[in-house]
Amino acid sequence: MKAFGKILGLGLLGLLLIIVALGFALTHLFDPNDYKDEIRQLARDKAHVELTLNGDIGWSLFPWLGLELHDASIATLNAPKSPFADLQMLGLSVRVLPLLRREVQMSDVRVEGLNLILTRDEQGHGNWEDFGKPLPASAEGKTPAPGDTQGTENSDQRSGTASADRPVKLDIDSLTVNNARVQYTDARSGVSYNAESIQLSTGAVHEGASIPLKASAFISASQPNIKARTELAGELRLDRALKRYSFEDMRLSGETSGEPTGGKTVTFAAQGQLLLDQAANVASWNGLKLSANQLRALGELNLRELDKTPQLSGGLSIAQFDLRTFLDGIGHPLPATQDPAAFGKLELVTRLQGTPASIALEDLSVKLDSSTLTGRVAIEDFARQALRLQLKGDSFDADRYLPAKSEEAKGATAARKAQVQQQEASAVAGAGSTPLPDAPTQGAWSTDKLLPVDRLRALDLQADLSFGSLTLDKLPIGNARLTANGQGGLLTLQTLRGDLYNGTFEAKGTVDVRPAVPQLGVNTRIQRVPVEHFIKTDDKNKTPPVKGLLTLSSDLTATGNSQKALVDTLNGTANFTINDGVLVNANLEQQLCQAIATLNRKSLSGEPRGKDTPFQELRGSVVIRNGVASNPDLKVRIPGLTVNGHGDVDLRVLGMDYNVGVIVEGDQRAMPDPACQVNERYVGVEVPLRCRGPLELGAKACRLDKDGMGKVAAKLAGNRLKDKIDEKLDEKLGDKVSPELKDALKGLFKR
DSSP states (O other): OHHHHHHHHHHHHHHHHHHHHHHHHHHOOOOOOGGGHHHHHHHHIIIOOOEEEOEEEEESSEEEEEEEEEEEEETTTHHHOSSSSSEEEEEEEEEEEHHHHTTTEEEEEEEEEEEEEEOTTTTSBBBGTTTTTOOOOOGGGGOOOOOOOHHHHHHHHHHHHHHHHHHHEEEEEEEEEEEEEEEEEEEOOEEEEEEEEEEEEEEETTTTTTTEEEEHHHHHHHTTTTEEEEEEOOOEETTTTTTTEEEEEEEEEEEEEEEOOOTTTTEEEEEEEEEEEEEEEEEEEEEEEEEEEEEEEEEEEEEEOOTSSSSSEEEEEEEEOOHHHHHHHTTTOOOOSSTTOOOOOOEEEEEEEETEEEEEOOOOEETTTEEEEEEEEEEEETTTTTEEEEEEEEEGGGGSSSSSHHHHHHHHHHHHHHHHHHHHHHHOSOOOSSSOOOOOOSSOOOSSSOHHHHHHHHHHHEEEEEEEEETTTTEEEEEEEEEEEEEEEEEEEEEEEETOOOOOOOOEEEOOOOOOOOOEEEEEEEEETTTTTHOSSSOSSOOEEEEEEEEEEEEEEEOOOOOHHHHTTTTTEEEEEEEEEETTTTOHHHHHHHHHHHHTTTOOSSSSOOOOOOEEEEEEEEEETEEEEEEEEEEEEEEEEEEEEEEEEEEEEEEEEEEEOOOOOOOOOOSSGGGGGGOGGGOOOOEEEEEEGGGGGGGEEEOOOOOHHHHHHHHHHHHHHHHHHHHHHHHHHHSSSHHHHHHHEEEEEEE
């Protein structure tokens, strides 16, 4: 028995030596380079590819089946002269015995200088789509026999089923790819993409185990022109049986530049845990960290129903950053705003929901500069730009974010301001002895473009905004509410309302950008709001010319896309009332006393007392035609006075030209100025005033109408003559004639 075991051992040793000797003989005496043509033909027949072997083939047989290919390329049978892949060297080795168990155990796999060229022709056909496909039967001069196709399909199905039942098990010590390149070109769209200097290295590749991975590449695109350097690292885990794939501790970083960033370089990075579960049709990105220049974001993303319409959910938090600096750094600078510090601070927290066609920021909390807004922002359809806004804010100063004035607009404003100051310096409100100010000629409005017409035409908008305090055109609107919608180029302001200086404000309107020239319409309702807040200037030291509580209703239309164009085409009607008001720095009583003294042919002996003229009510209606507002029925109630007026306000230059008639009672003080006393013949006489000049001057632009005063004096002289005749008739006739005859005689002198 012992001798038998010895003989068996020697036999096995001899067999092993024979196998080793055969392997040595095959690998050293048999040269595969001598059979390149047979190998190429085998590739055509079995793999249906065109294999070109320009370099040497190196190989080993046992216990590793090793292979090295140098300077090789591969093409489809349809285009054998146009290889879509070539490489400088491919080196790999496989253990022989595990192959019998459908297990692939490899040592290190190395790929050097891989060049993959993918093209899509004018008809949309990709050169890779024919890879592994045989030539059509007609091309080979063969006609498949009936049933052959079906048999082939059944055979393929059987082999496919067998393959599915017995998946190949992968076991690779490492994979290394150096200096690879992938190029994609679409002839129909003209777009091309390139990935160059691709470096890829992995640790051991085992099913169900973490695979360390590192990769880097330079990526470029033609439309738009963009370049990027990228680096990727992490641990890849594959479980094909469970259809579960994960990328743990993923770290992507790099930098990019090109047309989308205005030529500026943007540094970016991303981290997190990626998971794809095809069995459950879900994917996730947990521990998400994103950065782009100074922007930093945290969150998580989840996708479900991958086999249907994918549904996105998750959360996102962006730390405070300077939005203006960030956008400038990625080549999309914000336009200059009235406040240069606007958009300096932005941070947000939100919950995400979306589909391939939409995205919604739910439970949104945004801090923008000194404002906090909460609510919802959504794009319900990317193709239609369907924007939905539901936001509530504590306070928001909209003026800070309006476009800054251009240099041209600033120059026009400065020129008009200088003209007004010059006229104001010469306008003395006292006795009114100076000439009337000239009518202003400088335009008061900017020609800067107001509306982004192209964007508004494509916008589909529904907005519902509310603010505890909203500053708009320097007016603080409390409890403000704004609702608006827009579609197809027609924007409708359903309402903008709120509290304003203890009064109320409401506006409705439309903006129609469908025509070449935008058309605007607006209705406003103002209830008991201090009027001085509407007419104050940028000069804080300058007092508004009139004060009081304004009640206004208006219905206006205009066309154009600048302040000047809108004012030049402004048309409509308005009704206004100002209660409990004051004409500031305008001693109207003094000017009226001057008029009475002129009629009395006397001079005022006292000095002007008050600077202002209070009034109980000022009201009227306005018809506006092409920027000129006509007011035919101005009425002012002043204690002791009745004021009527009519005239125009040229909104284009903010100038006025009014004729005002004042019926006075005279100096009602206990010790009146003797020159300003009203006797009976002045009762009911209307003293004419003329007001002309910049609107900012208010009543300081009013003077006695000398021509009108002459007519009043003539009328008073006639009345005085009549009174003297009546006195003489009474003296002469006495009681000698009847009263009826006496009145008839007096009537003769009236004619």
